[in-house]
Amino acid sequence: MMKIKTPKKGRVKRELDKRAPKLVETGKKTLILQGTKTSGTLNCVLSEIYHLKKGGAVRFTRKNDNIRPFESGGETSLEFFSLKTDCSIFVYGSHSKKRPNNLVIGRMYDHHVYDLVEVGVENFKSIESFTYDKKIAPRVGSKPFIAFIGEGFENVDELKHLKEVLLDLLRGEVVENINLAGLDRAYICTAISSNKVYLTHCALRLKKSGTVVPRMELVEVGPSMDLVVRRHRLPNEGLRKEAMKTAKDQPKKKVKNVSSDAIQGTIGKIYIPDQKVGEMALPNKAKGVKRERREAKNKEANEHASKKQKEESE
Amino acid sequence: DELVKECLQEGTKLVQAVADNLFNLPSTEDVDGPLVKLPPPTTKLPREKHLPKPKPPTKWEEFAKKKGIKNRKKDKVVWDEQTGTWKRRFGYDRVNDDKDIPIIEAKMTDEPGEDPFAKRQDDKKKRVEKQEKNRLQNLKQAAKLGALPSHVQLAATALPITGTQAPPKKVTKDELGNVAGMAATSTASGGKFDRKLPEEKPAKKQGKHRKFLPVVEGSGIGSREKEQTENVLNKLISKHSHEILNVDKAVTMYNVKKEKKGRNRKNQEGRSSSTSNKLKPKKQLHKKGAKKGPGSSKKGKA
Numbered sequence A: 001m002m003k004i005k006t007p008k009k010g011r012v013k014r015e016l017d018k019r020a021p022k023l024v025e026t027g028k029k030t031l032i033l034q035g036t037k038t039s040g041t042l043n044c045v046l047s048e049i050y051h052l053k054k055g056g057a058v059r060f061t062r063k064n065d066n067i068r069p070f071e072s073g074g075e076t077s078l079e080f081f082s083l084k085t086d087c088s089i090f091v092y093g094s095h096s097k098k099r100p101n102n103l104v105i106g107r108m109y110d111h112h113v114y115d116l117v118e119v120g121v122e123n124f125k126s127i128e129s130f131t132y133d134k135k136i137a138p139r140v141g142s143k144p145f146i147a148f149i150g151e152g153f154e155n156v157d158e159l160k161h162l163k164e165v166l167l168d169l170l171r172g173e174v175v176e177n178i179n180l181a182g183l184d185r186a187y188i189c190t191a192i193s194s195n196k197v198y199l200t201h202c203a204l205r206l207k208k209s210g211t212v213v214p215r216m217e218l219v220e221v222g223p224s225m226d227l228v229v230r231r232h233r234l235p236n237e238g239l240r241k242e243a244m245k246t247a248k249d250q251p252k253k254k255v256k257n258v259s260s261d262a263i264q265g266t267i268g269k270i271y272i273p274d275q276k277v278g279e280m281a282l283p284n285k286a287k288g289v290k291r292e293r294r295e296a297k298n299k300e301a302n303e304h305a306s307k308k309q310k311e312e313s314e
Numbered sequence B: 001d002e003l004v005k006e007c008l009q010e011g012t013k014l015v016q017a018v019a020d021n022l023f024n025l026p027s028t029e030d031v032d033g034p035l036v037k038l039p040p041p042t043t044k045l046p047r048e049k050h051l052p053k054p055k056p057p058t059k060w061e062e063f064a065k066k067k068g069i070k071n072r073k074k075d076k077v078v079w080d081e082q083t084g085t086w087k088r089r090f091g092y093d094r095v096n097d098d099k100d101i102p103i104i105e106a107k108m109t110d111e112p113g114e115d116p117f118a119k120r121q122d123d124k125k126k127r128v129e130k131q132e133k134n135r136l137q138n139l140k141q142a143a144k145l146g147a148l149p150s151h152v153q154l155a156a157t158a159l160p161i162t163g164t165q166a167p168p169k170k171v172t173k174d175e176l177g178n179v180a181g182m183a184a185t186s187t188a189s190g191g192k193f194d195r196k197l198p199e200e201k202p203a204k205k206q207g208k209h210r211k212f213l214p215v216v217e218g219s220g221i222g223s224r225e226k227e228q229t230e231n232v233l234n235k236l237i238s239k240h241s242h243e244i245l246n247v248d249k250a251v252t253m254y255n256v257k258k259e260k261k262g263r264n265r266k267n268q269e270g271r272s273s274s275t276s277n278k279l280k281p282k283k284q285l286h287k288k289g290a291k292k293g294p295g296s297s298k299k300g301k302a
Helices: A010-019 A040-052 A076-085 A157-171 A237-244 A291-313 B002-023 B059-067 B116-144 B173-184 B220-237 B247-267 B273-301
Strands: A002-005 A030-034 A057-063 A089-094 A102-109 A112-125 A144-149 A177-179 A185-191 A196-207 A215-233 A258-261 A265-268 B027-029 B034-037 B077-080 B085-088 B153-156
Touching: A002 B116, A030 A040, A030 A076, A040 A057, A040 A089, A040 A102, A040 A112, A040 A215, A076 A089, A076 A102, A076 A112, A089 A157, A102 A157, A102 A237, A112 A157, A144 A157, A144 B002, A157 A185, A157 A196, A157 A215, A185 A215, A185 B002, A196 B002, A215 B002, B059 B116, B116 B153
Parallel strands: A030 A057, A030 A089, A144 A185
Antiparallel strands: A002 B153, A089 A102, A102 A112, A112 A215, A177 B034, A185 A196, A196 A215, A258 A265, B027 B034, B077 B085
């Protein structure tokens, strides 16, 4: 016996619809959490990442003992949190002697772990340590420029993976139109060596130049850190293929007899078969119009007439 | 830091290149600034959730497609001939409501003794149930294909028969022995007249656990309630307070206080004693009055 459960409140229905899978996806929400032990620098890193992604991030402040992303059984808690908060990227920070200042950035597909990258943070400089003119500070939620410098991002496997993950993390909301006046931040990632990346966040200052395009000036604003790639786990091939499928891959079915014109817009062709006027059925069958009835009446009239004649004759 | 400067320089170059392309795109003017439509993305990133599967057509939809039945748009209000007004199609005060029918003519097929109005209501209920059943079947089919609408959940109301049963609760020996006694206390006579099994032991605390006195006033038992309440009241209002006041205790308290005062005076000889002297006797007088106050007044009355 099954019962159909639908939400009684409109608000609940709207929330459920927001979390449903969509054809074209908007940005992923980020989950920021900690492990058993964190250092001071790591706490700063996590809180600053949270500030950078204020609009679409959830921060958990308690320690979680049972999360071990790279082990097969240690991901259940992460998947549960991802399901409850509807987050598809997570940043997990932990500190141990073997892996100091460890950050695991991972992504989820259908609330199951898709891929992971483990990086160590070195030379972290927080936002407060930079002095700059407050007017050019980037606003929350603005779309950033993301630049990757170095051939390592093309050649080295780990750096390629890190590039993809960083793109996903720093992207923000997915939009079709952009307001050019609202461009005020840029993330610069430089591959220093085969496993080290220098990441920094800068504000943009647009200066007047001769043409329509303004001259860009970068001012270091936000946190800057050295990321050392330690481990990474790529997704399975099958899972990757499924996750990379987009709605546009299915070719749009060609609609027949429809063409579009620049002047007139969409034109359609209609083919009308020949009308057989005599064989068509009339829609309003008025009583008097029916032929059989008419014939029957005529017959009756004739009979009456003949009968009368007979009587008269008799 | 030289490294940092180099990075920034390279970064500026890259950002400039991207911005060049961006600003050259066709733009529309908006309130805050020029709005630009972005070209489709080149780098593919993995999705976060699976592609939504299209809903399978319901049984009615399949039938309608086969027969060529098109959906017709219906109005919210319909003209009601009987009252001559526009009424709702459904809901409160609707057009063809069951309760508005005054007379139902009997047909040859009707059985005598059958209420036609009740029959109409039953028919409607059956139709609604059938519709709900069909809806459930459609949703189950959709759930099988993984295309259930996001706000709908199918919940099982009863457990399957093949599931594991919960282990039976273990009752302790004492509990079992007391069960009959516990049931007995709920009877009016405290389980005194309950039929007992041949080997059952009598309950531990027999009979009623509370005794209620009759409310009716009178002599003997009838006046006991009055006595009870009188005792309680007397204690509260302290009618015979000279009995309540423990004279010995009061005397010792007074003496102790006097000794303390004497000691304090000796200590404070050097300090300001005049003000303290003035304050203290007043305090004492006040307290004495408070103690004997109610007693003296009540004495007068009694």
